[in-house]
Amino acid sequence: MKAQDAFDANAEVALRLGAWWEANARDLPWRFGRTTPWGVLVSEVMSQQTQMSRVVPYWQSWMERWPDARALADAPKAEVITAWGRLGYPRRALRLQECAQAVAGQYADELPQTYDALTALPGIGDYTASAVLSFAFGRRIAVIDTNIRRVLSRVFVGTESRGGAASAAERALANRVLPKDVKRSVTWNQSVMELGAVVCTAKNPLCDACPIAHDCAFLKAGRPGLGEKRTRPRQRFQGTDRQVRGLVLAALRALPAGTSLERSKVEQLWKDHGQLAACVASLDDDGLIEIAKDGSLSLPQG
DNA sequence: GTCCGGACGC
DNA sequence: GCGTCGGGAC
Known part of the structure; x- marks a missing residue:
């Protein structure tokens, strides 16, 4: 080409x-x-x-x-x-x-x-x-997120974007198709991202409602690989440290301001006390909580 | 079960 | 490049 x-x-x-963005x-x-x-x-x-x-x-x-x-x-x-x-x-x-x-x-x-x-x-x-x-700030710069990567890859390449960090080819594509005019470049970034969020979605794209279906290489090619895993695999949530950290933090947020959660109450939050202790330590490392000498927890008062 | 307008440490 | 970091919606 x-x-x-x-x-x-x-x-x-x-x-x-x-035009689609405006409406x-x-x-x-x-x-x-x-x-x-x-x-x-x-x-x-x-x-x-x-x-x-x-x-x-x-x-x-x-x-x-x-x-x-x-x-x-x-x-x-x-x-x-x-x-x-x-x-x-x-x-x-x-x-x-x-x-x-x-x-x-x-x-x-x-x-x-x-x-x-x-x-x-x-x-x-x-x-x-x-x-x-x-x-x-209305500057001309290519915005690259998961939505834009997916839409640009589908429309201009005809394939699903791969997981992991954006490749050099993806960055080059985003820069190549970014309109030269500054104002148009802003609208372009917003509309491509919006299209990815509400029409050109990952699993079930609404091609019938897409304003650029006629121009889409992915649709022309028969949407090869649609529904296959493309993005980086996401972590589970149930049973993970993230869930435990979330439980601890939620308990502290629910306390009256300035008060702390005593150790015995903390230990009721999760039955694997080894995992719980590790999560409390990591929350402390992150600066999200404070641990008192008696083992009670509170949000940082600093 | 999958995905979501990423950033950061290593 | 890979693991970690919430929680909700579908």
Whole structure:
């Protein structure tokens, strides 16, 4: 395929996706310029490995309580962990506060606008930095997440994307098809991601409702390998340390503020006391809990 | 059972 | 590159 063909084909795809986005974009509260760059960053961190429908109420109360980085930077850790609630992966909450402290302290409460400065912040990796640059600052940069990888691979290559980290080929593809025009590039990132979230889903894509079905190499090829394992295998949950850690933390969040859970109560949370002890130790290592001399647990009071 | 708008340590 | 880190929805 000649380069000009690729550009033309993509221009048509971008146009259809853009129209679809205008008509179908979910009305999430951090979209359409209704929040600050910090608000966008918070939404992206909360969305890491978590569905948007679950994020929305958390984001709203979080931003009401801590509207900017400085406010979050000064909040008690225990309150931050409690407010994270059942979003999962609570280390994200601590990293988000560390990020807020860096932004407030090093950048005068204004998010930096370069990829290198953003990825240097705690909890901000390639995806989140790119998403903030594109969605909050309107910069032209290829955003690469699991949805975009899946959609681009299907549409332009005709195969399912593989698990693990994004390959060099996937990154090259994302950069190649990213519209040259800055504004179009932002809409492109958002609409491709949105399509992956609500139409071009992993297991059961709604090709009948897809605005670019006509342009899709994967559909043309008969959707080869659909439903096969493509993404990196996910961990089980039942019986894992993650479940036990979650139980311990949930018990501490449920306590009256400033109080602790005595050792005998802790031991009732899980019957494998070896695993329980290891999980308590790892929560302590992460800075998510504090262990008193008598073995009682509490959220960090610092 | 599978998947979900990843980041990080090693 | 691989293991770990929640919890919910379908």
